[in-house]
Amino acid sequence: MSTTENLKLFYNRLSELYRLRCISALLDWDHQVYMPSGAAQARADQQEYFSITIHNKTVDPEFLRAVDELNDVRDSLELADQVNVREIKRQVDIERKLPEEFTAEFSQTSSLSYSAWVKARPENDFKAVQPYLEKLVRLNRRFCDLVGYEEHPYDALLDQHDPGLKTSVVKPLLTGLGEDLRRIIPQIAEKFEGLGELSGHFTQGSQHELCKKVAADLGFSFEIGRLDTTAHPFMTTLGPRDFRITTRYFEDNFLRALYGTIHESGHALYEMGLPTEYAGTPMGEAISSSIHESQSRIWENPVGRSREFCSYLSKLLPDYFHEEAKALDPEMLWRYANRVEPSLIRIEADEVTYCQHIVIRMLLEEPLVTGDLSVSDLPAAWNEHYEKYLGIRPPDMKDGVMQDVHWYGGSLGYFPSYALGNLYNAMMMEAAHASIPGLSTQIERGDFTSMLGWLRENVHRHGMRYRGPELIKNITGKELSAKAFVEYLKVKFLG
Amino acid sequence: MSTTENLKLFYNRLSELYRLRCISALLDWDHQVYMPSGAAQARADQQEYFSITIHNKTVDPEFLRAVDELNDVRDSLELADQVNVREIKRQVDIERKLPEEFTAEFSQTSSLSYSAWVKARPENDFKAVQPYLEKLVRLNRRFCDLVGYEEHPYDALLDQHDPGLKTSVVKPLLTGLGEDLRRIIPQIAEKFEGLGELSGHFTQGSQHELCKKVAADLGFSFEIGRLDTTAHPFMTTLGPRDFRITTRYFEDNFLRALYGTIHESGHALYEMGLPTEYAGTPMGEAISSSIHESQSRIWENPVGRSREFCSYLSKLLPDYFHEEAKALDPEMLWRYANRVEPSLIRIEADEVTYCQHIVIRMLLEEPLVTGDLSVSDLPAAWNEHYEKYLGIRPPDMKDGVMQDVHWYGGSLGYFPSYALGNLYNAMMMEAAHASIPGLSTQIERGDFTSMLGWLRENVHRHGMRYRGPELIKNITGKELSAKAFVEYLKVKFLG
Numbered sequence: 007m008s009t010t011e012n013l014k015l016f017y018n019r020l021s022e023l024y025r026l027r028c029i030s031a032l033l034d035w036d037h038q039v040y041m042p043s044g045a046a047q048a049r050a051d052q053q054e055y056f057s058i059t060i061h062n063k064t065v066d067p068e069f070l071r072a073v074d075e076l077n078d079v080r081d082s083l084e085l086a087d088q089v090n091v092r093e094i095k096r097q098v099d100i101e102r103k104l105p106e107e108f109t110a111e112f113s114q115t116s117s118l119s120y121s122a123w124v125k126a127r128p129e130n131d132f133k134a135v136q137p138y139l140e141k142l143v144r145l146n147r148r149f150c151d152l153v154g155y156e157e158h159p160y161d162a163l164l165d166q167h168d169p170g171l172k173t174s175v176v177k178p179l180l181t182g183l184g185e186d187l188r189r190i191i192p193q194i195a196e197k198f199e200g201l202g203e204l205s206g207h208f209t210q211g212s213q214h215e216l217c218k219k220v221a222a223d224l225g226f227s228f229e230i231g232r233l234d235t236t237a238h239p240f241m242t243t244l245g246p247r248d249f250r251i252t253t254r255y256f257e258d259n260f261l262r263a264l265y266g267t268i269h270e271s272g273h274a275l276y277e278m279g280l281p282t283e284y285a286g287t288p289m290g291e292a293i294s295s296s297i298h299e300s301q302s303r304i305w306e307n308p309v310g311r312s313r314e315f316c317s318y319l320s321k322l323l324p325d326y327f328h329e330e331a332k333a334l335d336p337e338m339l340w341r342y343a344n345r346v347e348p349s350l351i352r353i354e355a356d357e358v359t360y361c362q363h364i365v366i367r368m369l370l371e372e373p374l375v376t377g378d379l380s381v382s383d384l385p386a387a388w389n390e391h392y393e394k395y396l397g398i399r400p401p402d403m404k405d406g407v408m409q410d411v412h413w414y415g416g417s418l419g420y421f422p423s424y425a426l427g428n429l430y431n432a433m434m435m436e437a438a439h440a441s442i443p444g445l446s447t448q449i450e451r452g453d454f455t456s457m458l459g460w461l462r463e464n465v466h467r468h469g470m471r472y473r474g475p476e477l478i479k480n481i482t483g484k485e486l487s488a489k490a491f492v493e494y495l496k497v498k499f500l501g
Numbered sequence: 502m503s504t505t506e507n508l509k510l511f512y513n514r515l516s517e518l519y520r521l522r523c524i525s526a527l528l529d530w531d532h533q534v535y536m537p538s539g540a541a542q543a544r545a546d547q548q549e550y551f552s553i554t555i556h557n558k559t560v561d562p563e564f565l566r567a568v569d570e571l572n573d574v575r576d577s578l579e580l581a582d583q584v585n586v587r588e589i590k591r592q593v594d595i596e597r598k599l600p601e602e603f604t605a606e607f608s609q610t611s612s613l614s615y616s617a618w619v620k621a622r623p624e625n626d627f628k629a630v631q632p633y634l635e636k637l638v639r640l641n642r643r644f645c646d647l648v649g650y651e652e653h654p655y656d657a658l659l660d661q662h663d664p665g666l667k668t669s670v671v672k673p674l675l676t677g678l679g680e681d682l683r684r685i686i687p688q689i690a691e692k693f694e695g696l697g698e699l700s701g702h703f704t705q706g707s708q709h710e711l712c713k714k715v716a717a718d719l720g721f722s723f724e725i726g727r728l729d730t731t732a733h734p735f736m737t738t739l740g741p742r743d744f745r746i747t748t749r750y751f752e753d754n755f756l757r758a759l760y761g762t763i764h765e766s767g768h769a770l771y772e773m774g775l776p777t778e779y780a781g782t783p784m785g786e787a788i789s790s791s792i793h794e795s796q797s798r799i800w801e802n803p804v805g806r807s808r809e810f811c812s813y814l815s816k817l818l819p820d821y822f823h824e825e826a827k828a829l830d831p832e833m834l835w836r837y838a839n840r841v842e843p844s845l846i847r848i849e850a851d852e853v854t855y856c857q858h859i860v861i862r863m864l865l866e867e868p869l870v871t872g873d874l875s876v877s878d879l880p881a882a883w884n885e886h887y888e889k890y891l892g893i894r895p896p897d898m899k900d901g902v903m904q905d906v907h908w909y910g911g912s913l914g915y916f917p918s919y920a921l922g923n924l925y926n927a928m929m930m931e932a933a934h935a936s937i938p939g940l941s942t943q944i945e946r947g948d949f950t951s952m953l954g955w956l957r958e959n960v961h962r963h964g965m966r967y968r969g970p971e972l973i974k975n976i977t978g979k980e981l982s983a984k985a986f987v988e989y990l991k992v993k994f995l996g
Contacts, residue, residue: 025546025550029524029528029551032527032528033524033527036531040535040729041743042723042725042727042743042744045725045740048523048740048742048743049743052520052524056524227539229539230539230540244540245547247539247542248539248544249537
């Protein structure tokens with residue numbers, strides 16, 4: 007077929023797959039947000055039907071042939087087509103290396119393991135999940151061997167979430183970060199000693215209104231988006247103009263819902279800023295999990311936990327919590343929003359200690375994959391690492407090695423994205439401050455237009471054109487490193 | 502192929518189509534309940550993609566061949582298979598008689614006409630919709646000719662919503678009903694003269710809780726269902742264990758949301774009571790729009806607007822509206838819930854005058870289809886019929902001939918179902934009272950178990966096994982008529 011015909015076939019199929027993925031995302035959103043519990047089995051069937059349909063349409067020989075032929079002439083294509091063909095080729099090459107029986111076994115084992123984990127976690131019963139985890143580690147290793155890798159088997163897993171990411175890059179980067187953080191955490195934590203709890207009652211209704219107000223101020227459009235309530239906050243895209251975020255409310259502390267909302271808004275602002283003319287193709291998609299996480303964290307932390315933001319927030323509060331707001335001047339708000347303290351649970355960790363949770367996980371999953379660490383030794387290794395990197399020891403499994411769903415759902419290699427997101431956002435924020443004069447003053451008066459405009463210009467509009475490290479080099483002229491992040495923490499907390 | 506192989510192919514396809522229909526229903530539910538407005542275009546594309554997929558899988562030659570071959574040996578099949586083959590044969594025979602260009606033109610015209618109506622209605626601009634309506638009437642007439650009919654073209658339209666229903670049956674039935682109602686409406690309306698409005702402020706939150714309580718008492722299970730808020734209340738099924746209803750709230754009158762909820766709960770109780778072992782096949786589906794409407798109305802009116810129900814309700818109210826409840830003894834509640842008064846708007850009409858709105862519409866759409874009434878003469882004919890059947894004349898188009906979406910969305914032949922539902926439910930209620938001793942006392946104490954059990958036994962569990970008139974004859978020994986309904990109204994309101 008001619009290149010023109012191949013491109014037509016290629017884009018028609020991408021557009022169909024995009025439509026199917028959006029519908030599948032709606033099935034999942036509804037599942038998490040509103041679906042009655044009794045509908046779980048039928049919804050699982052609907053989701054499975056969709057997965058199979060999407061898979062079949064992806065590995066359809068006619069489509070694969072077009073992808074291969076286009077890839078052979080890639081250099082002669084327009085820029086956007088080059089990027090799209092490169093990324094889709096990468097994705098389908100993985101997809102076709104996986105035998106059907108492998109995909110089926112992986113999916114079934116993950117599902118059984120997940121159910122076992124849901125039951126075993128509250129009972130601190132690691133033994134109950136151990137055989138599943140052992141099987142999932144073996145399946146992940148088999149995945150690496152099937153897909154292939156140049157240097158290290160763990161690379162095959164990293165690459166899933168962050169195309170091109172290598173163990174040889176991420177391991178020294180994160181272990182170095184871990185050492186830096188070990189040095190500064192005690193000094194920073196000391197500054198928050200004696201800080202009490204927020205006082206007052208913050209009704210869910212008022213919190214919801216405040217969250218919507220702040221999200222809208224940041225640039226989240228409610229004409230093409232929604233904010234709902236779920237146990238586990240998330241962001242999902244249901245179409246080129248349909249972005250949904252969720253949060254959860256605690257009536258004794260409005261900051262949890264608020265910062266959760268800011269985090270998810272950051273993810274949504276990235277998706278809203280991707281070029282719609284390329285919707286459904288890699289040129290209209292996020293680069294990687296790490297860059298996605300940089301976009302949520304940049305709003306949550308360097309922007310949202312700054313003194314200037316707390317000043318903006320303190321002016322809003324009286325409209326939502328009349329009585330409680332009286333005790334919350336910008337300085338107190340800043341302290342409550344920034345409290346640094348080593349703790350057991352990753353998702354509740356502060357800006358400074360957060361990355362240690364990731365360093366620990368990376369240092370455990372890499373040897374799990376190579377076979378240097380056995381699953382039976384994992385709980386002890388977990389506790390030792392917490393002792394070393396955070397100076398605390400989990401009293402049980404539930405808040406220790408069993409706290410995150412990732413491994414028990416079959417996912418290894420995702421965690422590093424969370425830390426890389428922080429490194430990226432610190433480098434970006436440094437560059438944003440350098441190129442937007444008066445950014446801090448704008449943030450203080452609740453004007454986030456320049457900040458969002460800068461991210462759109464430098465990050466969002468490129469889709470998958472660049473890999474993460476290439477993008478950050480274009481923006482800052484520097485290689486990805488932990489330097490800006492550690493420096494930012496030192497300046498912010500140690501003056 | 503052998504019958505066994507054909508049955509396998511037949512049921513596999515029905516199961517796939519069911520899954521697709523459920524997902525399509527979710528797309529629609531989300532559209533009406535939560536979707537941000539900016540997502541409309543992409544959602545329309547997703548819906549169109551689904552319609553095409555469903556259509557293609559329905560008219561797939563291999564499937565049609567199996568249906569035809571099974572239909573040839575229908576008498577030799579098991580009972581459930583017989584019913585399923587009969588109904589699917591009926592549906593696909595219609596589907597394959599419609600050329601693709603016809604379906605496309607119909608769909609496009611309906612969509613344009615709907616948009617024109619949305620804009621023209623508030624402006625009372627019938628001229629703006631007239632050309633669309635003329636085209637839709639012609640397309641509906643062409644539909645009748647393509648699909649075919651034995652006696653009357655309007656039969657082809659009626660049959661869409663109520664399989665087997667004939668103009669020769671429905672027209673005398675409803676015109677007779679119209680005459681009966683003309684005689685009793687003035688006498689009944691007189692009894693409500695001077696009744697004021699409810700007083701008090703009924704917060705949406707408390708109304709929502711009350712609606713959930715009443716729906717649960719009726720038998721609606723929130724483990725497999727939800728109640729949400731929309732401008733236009735509806736009920737939809739998203740899977741074998743996923744039933745969603747919606748209502749809307751007015752803070753000056755809680756009865757509107759409550760009776761809306763009871764109505765939609767009635768629809769949901771029917772769907773919840775269909776045999777799950779046949780889910781996705783006609784044996785697990787509702788008989789017709791009329792029978793569906795009988796199930797919503799039986800709870801809303803003969804049960805929900807009875808003196809006994811008002812007594813049950815008056816005992817609940819203090820928990821939801823402490824102050825307001827003081828003025829609402831069972832008798833006052835009954836009067837507010839039953840106020841009879843000729844009015845312009847069908848969806849706001851009371852139990853007695855409601856059917857007149859339907860009689861009028863049927864008497865207009867039948868000659869529209871035959872060509873005996875032109876669209877340009879429709880507004881005048883509308884007003885004359887309102888004068889004759891309800892003694893009032895619409896002051897404008899918006900609350901007159903332009904009030905309902907049906908015609909402007911291309912749907913003719915649906916309206917009669919609404920009236921037939923009332924006739925069916927009156928006959929059913931008579932039979933239920935005869936076979937459940939103490940039913941009124943049970944309702945008074947909020948125990949609806951026997952009532953629901955009786956409907957499940959006599960209506961729900963049969964799926965599409967019988968046609969509506971056959972079902973009612975099995976239950977009551979009588980032919981479908983307006984007698985029970987008119988008698989019920991006379992006893993209730995004129996003593």
